[in-house]
Amino acid sequence: MKHNWRWVLILSAIGLLAGCANEPVKVEASRTVADAVARGAQIYGQNKYTPWGFGVCYGRNFNNPSQVLAFAKETCGDGRIELRGEDLLWNNCPMFQGARASFVCYPRGPKFSPVGG
Secondary structure (H helix, E strand, O other): OHHHHHHHHHHHHHHHHHHHOOOOEEEOOOHHHHHHHHHHHHHHOOOOOOOEEEEEEEOOOOOOHHHHHHHHHHHHOOOEEEEEEEEOOOOOOOHHHOEEEEEEEEOOOOOOOOOOO
């Protein structure tokens, strides 16, 4: 009976760990991307249309590129996203989601109506 409980506990732990790693997670962008976005905001000013950076942690064995891209698009909203880099080390991502993709989100600007129209 003790032997069966061990397997139940081990399989439960594996299931919990795998369940946590299935979905991409939003995190800070890489330092390079965050610094570039901050410099742009400093030069051009900051408002609701200012580009901003974010990272997406994902598991290479759990997530395919289309899932990561879909999560990044959802995070950005109706703006345009641009992948600016990926890293695997020292990126503050969870163990089972050790890869980070850094994106820049360019919010959609205001719509202009034609003059005199």
